[in-house]
Amino acid sequence: xKPFMHYIKPLWFPAAIVSLLSLLTVAGTLYIPTLTATIxxxxxxxxxxxxxxxxxxxxxxVALLTVLSAILGVAMSAHISASVGKVLRDDLVKALQCFSxxxxxxxxxxxxxxxxxRDVEKIQSVLGEGLNMILPMPLMICVxxxxxxxxxxxxxxxxxxxxxxxxxxxxxxxxxxLPIIKAIxxxxxxxxxxxxxxxxxxxxIRAFNRRTYxxxxxxxxxxxxxxxxxxxxxxxxxxxxxxxxxFNMSTVAILWxxxxxxxxxxxxxxxxxxxxxxxxxxxxxxxxxxFVIIDIPEAIVCYARIRELLEHExxxxxxxxxxSSITNSMSQSTKHSTNQGSYQTSTGTGTATATATATDNTPxxxxxNVTFRYDNAESPALENISFKVYHxxxxxxxxxxxxxxSTITNLIPRLFAxxxxxILFKGKSIYEWNVxxxxxxxxxxxxxxxxxxxTIDMNVRYGAASGQVLSVEDVExxxxxxxxxxxxxxxxxxxxxxxxxxxxxxxxxxRQRLAMARALxxxxxxxxxxxxxxxxxxxxxxxxxxxLQEELQKDNxxxxxxxxxxxSAAKKADHILIINRGQVAGYGTHDELATTSTVxxxxxxxxxxxx
Ligand SMILES: Nc1ncnc2c1ncn2[C@@H]1O[C@H](COP(=O)(O)OP(=O)(O)OP(=O)(O)O)[C@@H](O)[C@H]1O
Numbered sequence: 318x319k320p321f322m323h324y325i326k327p328l329w330f331p332a333a334i335v336s337l338l339s340l341l342t343v344a345g346t347l348y349i350p351t352l353t354a355t356i357x358x359x360x361x362x363x364x365x366x367x368x369x370x371x372x373x374x375x376x377x378x379v380a381l382l383t384v385l386s387a388i389l390g391v392a393m394s395a396h397i398s399a400s401v402g403k404v405l406r407d408d409l410v411k412a413l414q415c416f417s418x419x420x421x422x423x424x425x426x427x428x429x430x431x432x433x434x435r436d437v438e439k440i441q442s443v444l445g446e447g448l449n450m451i452l453p454m455p456l457m458i459c460v461x462x463x464x465x466x467x468x469x470x471x472x473x474x475x476x477x478x479x480x481x482x483x484x485x486x487x488x489x490x491x492x493x494x495l496p497i498i499k500a501i502x503x504x505x506x507x508x509x510x511x512x513x514x515x516x517x518x519x520x521x522i523r524a525f526n527r528r529t530y531x532x533x534x535x536x537x538x539x540x541x542x543x544x545x546x547x548x549x550x551x552x553x554x555x556x557x558x559x560x561x562x563x564f565n566m567s568t569v570a571i572l573w574x575x576x577x578x579x580x581x582x583x584x585x586x587x588x589x590x591x592x593x594x595x596x597x598x599x600x601x602x603x604x605x606x607x608f609v610i611i612d613i614p615e616a617i618v619c620y621a622r623i624r625e626l627l628e629h630e631x632x633x634x635x636x637x638x639x640x641s642s643i644t645n646s647m648s649q650s651t652k653h654s655t656n657q658g659s660y661q662t663s664t665g666t667g668t669a670t671a672t673a674t675a676t677d678n679t680p681x682x683x684x685x686n687v688t689f690r691y692d693n694a695e696s697p698a699l700e701n702i703s704f705k706v707y708h709x710x711x712x713x714x715x716x717x718x719x720x721x722x723s724t725i726t727n728l729i730p731r732l733f734a735x736x737x738x739x740i741l742f743k744g745k746s747i748y749e750w751n752v753x754x755x756x757x758x759x760x761x762x763x764x765x766x767x768x769x770x771x772t773i774d775m776n777v778r779y780g781a782a783s784g785q786v787l788s789v790e791d792v793e794x795x796x797x798x799x800x801x802x803x804x805x806x807x808x809x810x811x812x813x814x815x816x817x818x819x820x821x822x823x824x825x826x827x828r829q830r831l832a833m834a835r836a837l838x839x840x841x842x843x844x845x846x847x848x849x850x851x852x853x854x855x856x857x858x859x860x861x862x863x864x865l866q867e868e869l870q871k872d873n874x875x876x877x878x879x880x881x882x883x884x885s886a887a888k889k890a891d892h893i894l895i896i897n898r899g900q901v902a903g904y905g906t907h908d909e910l911a912t913t914s915t916v917x918x919x920x921x922x923x924x925x926x927x928x
Pocket of ligand 1: 691692694698716717718719720721722723724725764
């Protein structure tokens with residue numbers, strides 16, 4: 318695990334200033350009671366008014382300087398903790414961008430959200446408070462105890478004894494609290510998952526009157542969380558009064574031993590006042606430091622949880638013969654680059670660029686005996702899939718629900734890695750492509766259109782490949798092709814209309830059209846439309862399909878792979894791929910399949926289409 322100091326190192330200068338300021342604060346804080354003792358012993362008891370006045374002025378100046386250095390120290394430590402928090406969050410975001418889709422499923426949304434928010438927050442607060450509270454503590458103890466022993470060794474021993482009792486109490490509390498803290502953190506992850514599910518699924522919950530059912534689930538998890546929190550508070554409740562009692566007992570013991578020493582003539586009254594003040598400062602400083610120290614184990618757990626994400630190796634495997642070369646290149650590449658997607662920037666054995674042109678006979682895309690399995694699935698979702706798509710061609714994929722159509726489309730931009738076989742793009746395995754370059758050639762419209770918080774313009778521009786500069790006309794033209802311009806112009810602010818998270822303030826059809834515009838603006842070589850037309854009305858669908866056909870005639874002759882539900886749409890494609898239970902059940906034109914494929918014949922029959 319990368320040591321935490323790695324994050325502090327670049328901040329050595331502000332850290333050094335905080336240390337210096339805390340030294341000044343401690344010196345000033347301890348100087349005040351020393352001065353008090355002098356005022357009482359040499360001023361008050363001897364009736365020396367001049368001495369009292371000059372010492373009081375001194376005390377005022379020292380007090381002001383001490384306050385100033387304390388304020389500066391707090392400001393500096395806030396700067397350090399905020400900077401560390403920022404770097405940690407940056408690292409986390411970069412690491413998450415390198416996660417495969419499997420990895421997200423493996424960890425779960427709740428824990429990822431908690432680690433990037435609450436865990437970082439905890440580390441930040443413990444670091445900030447630690448610099449303010451823990452850093453001055455050793456100095457306060459050493460100098461405070463030294464001054465006390467100088468005045469009276471018996472009083473020094475009293476403070477030491479109280480400190481020892483305090484430490485034992487804290488160790489006892491902490492050993493009981495730590496397992497509860499860990500359990501609370503796991504529960505918080507579950508709560509985040511549950512609440513997120515409820516917010517996203519609220520329409521379904523309401524429509525099906527499942528409020529009570531969901532409430533019951535909430536009650537179980539919230540009750541358990543409340544029980545753990547109560548247990549934690551009870552654990553602390555035993556300890557804190559004990560510490561306060563020890564605190565007060567120290568004053569009583571100092572007065573008792575101090576009074577005895579004064580009566581024996583070995584101590585002055587002012588010294589007792591000073592020692593009480595030293596004891597208060599030492600114990601208070603210890604107490605405040607302990608409050609932060611109590612939080613350190615929790616912060617360590619948080620850091621370990623964060624590191625688990627930061628150091629997580631992408632779990633996707635690669636098909637032979639690319640596995641070893643990709644693994645090697647991954648280990649050499651800069652980890653956690655900022656590319657969006659599953660792998661590091663230089664995954665793939667090379668940085669292949671287009672090796673075939675529109676006039677070549679090389680297929681634009683070729684699946685060669687591809688087999689793919691989802692995590693922990695007993696049987697593969699796809700088995701031995703083979704087909705080719707050429708430039709300018711349209712391929713419709715059809716099949717039953719859950720037969721594997723979307724899975725095929727997801728494999729092309731390497732959202733998942735295949736188990737065996739190969740997928741070739743422009744004659745090169747997609748595993749030999751630099752993943753960013755590969756994706757730059759693909760305009761992907763997922764089955765469920767997702768939009769990001771921001772403007773419509775920003776969401777469409779999201780489709781730009783890296784380095785591609787888009788003009789206003791490019792955005793408007795893509796929206797026109799996707800027939801999105803009609804509704805955009807009716808919205809308040811048009812292209813600057815604010816889209817809420819996920820695009821929930823737009824209809825399903827509007828979201829789908831923007832998702833298409835996002836793919837079109839990229840001007841890719843391969844369009845992948847995963848059942849993207851089903852959310853559109855008939856007129857819009859026809860208009861978009863016509864516009865898309867015109868795009869396929871452009872100079873770069875892009876191809877289109879489209880998952881289709883309706884035979885009426887699929888029959889216009891150059892080829893149709895029929896998938897049944899993860900296997901190819903037919904490939905050919907509509908006419909060919911209508912006579913050769915029983916699965917296609919069943920689809921025709923179900924849609925009452927005659928061959
Ligand atoms: N992320 C996943 N993890 C595990 N299994 C999955 C995952 N996604 C899909 N599957 C399974 O893989 C199979 C193929 O799913 P896929 O989504 O490709 O089907 P589809 O033909 O596109 O279905 P639909 O017509 O409903 O969109 C299904 O049996 C499904 O249960």
